[in-house]
Amino acid sequence: MRTRSSVVTDGVVVRGLKVWCSFAQQADWLLVLTALAEGRDDRGHRPLVVVAVPTAARGVTITPLRMLNGVPGFCEVAFDDVRLPLDHVLGRPGRGWQVITTVLRAERMALMAPARFEYRLAQLGQMLDDLRIEPGHRARAELATLDVDVAVHRAFTRVLLGVVADGGDPGPLASVSKLLWSRLDQRVAETGLAALGDAAESADLEPFLPRVPPAWQEWPVEYWQARAASIYGGADPVQREVLARSAIGH
Numbered sequence: 001m002r003t004r005s006s007v008v009t010d011g012v013v014v015r016g017l018k019v020w021c022s023f024a025q026q027a028d029w030l031l032v033l034t035a036l037a038e039g040r041d042d043r044g045h046r047p048l049v050v051v052a053v054p055t056a057a058r059g060v061t062i063t064p065l066r067m068l069n070g071v072p073g074f075c076e077v078a079f080d081d082v083r084l085p086l087d088h089v090l091g092r093p094g095r096g097w098q099v100i101t102t103v104l105r106a107e108r109m110a111l112m113a114p115a116r117f118e119y120r121l122a123q124l125g126q127m128l129d130d131l132r133i134e135p136g137h138r139a140r141a142e143l144a145t146l147d148v149d150v151a152v153h154r155a156f157t158r159v160l161l162g163v164v165a166d167g168g169d170p171g172p173l174a175s176v177s178k179l180l181w182s183r184l185d186q187r188v189a190e191t192g193l194a195a196l197g198d199a200a201e202s203a204d205l206e207p208f209l210p211r212v213p214p215a216w217q218e219w220p221v222e223y224w225q226a227r228a229a230s231i232y233g234g235a236d237p238v239q240r241e242v243l244a245r246s247a248i249g250h
């Protein structure tokens with residue numbers, strides 16, 4: 001981690017460069033994990049700190065990057081001596097790891113709301129009707145299985161949100177949620193693309209923002225986006241390791 005923060009008497013100064021900031025061009029705030037420029041902890045590591053940075057702050061430059069599917073889905077963000085009041089530091093300076101792992105657990109279980117999948121499956125059904133496409137036996141079977149799996153995702157999300165609402169921490173269960181929705185996202189995209197067949201094949205993969213494309217043209221774009229679902233939010237093999245470690249106790 002090369003981005004650094006210096007805590008000075010009247011504030012905090014952030015400098016460095018971050019890539020992979022999803023949709024930063026549309027954000028008002030960024031949560032930035034940085035290392036403290038000064039000091040080392042007992043193990044010789046630089047202590048971490050999380051700073052809430054308004055995208056409008058002086059010294060913040062956001063450059064959207066276009067992904068292979070044509071969408072500017074993440075950005076490179078430069079922080080050139082961005083000076084902010086001390087109350088922009090989340091938690092105590094040096095406790096950044098605890099802050100960010102809590103934030104990431106919340107992200108892992110909330111990034112893909114069940115409603116997203118319900119909407120996409122309903123949209124797919126409508127499109128197949130509009131295009132007069134009769135899905136084959138396999139596609140129908142997979143659509144039915146997806147309906148069940150989305151219901152499981154909804155029930156599991158309720159359980160996790162219940163834990164959080166009671167002031168608890170879902171711990172490694174957030175990793176179960178991540179594994180559930182990342183694969184669900186890919187299966188919905190794969191099934192939709194296969195069912196749409198030629199209609200989706202003929203889609204225009206050129207950058208579609210801000211132009212609103214016909215709904216079925218979104219599916220190839222979503223298909224490629226879904227490939228990344230098993231990477232962002234913490235790669236799936238890493239989530240499996242979190243679970244394995246919690247199951248065997250170390």
Ligand SMILES: Cc1cc2nc3c(=O)[nH]c(=O)nc-3n(C[C@H](O)[C@H](O)[C@H](O)COP(=O)(O)OP(=O)(O)OC[C@H]3O[C@@H](n4cnc5c(N)ncnc54)[C@H](O)[C@@H]3O)c2cc1C
Pocket residue numbers: 020021022023073074228231232233234235236237238241
């Ligand atoms: C589309 C997209 C949007 C993103 N948006 C953001 C964002 O907004 N903010 C942000 O901070 N980051 C963002 N990221 C970055 C993302 O969080 C990381 O890419 C992700 O957490 C994986 O980390 P990594 O790239 O360091 O890969 P690593 O975790 O190093 O993984 C590299 C490879 O090694 C494998 N691997 C690693 N550890 C293990 C293990 N213990 N056992 C088995 N295999 C292992 C992984 O599966 C993978 O194949 C985004 C990434 C993508 C693709």
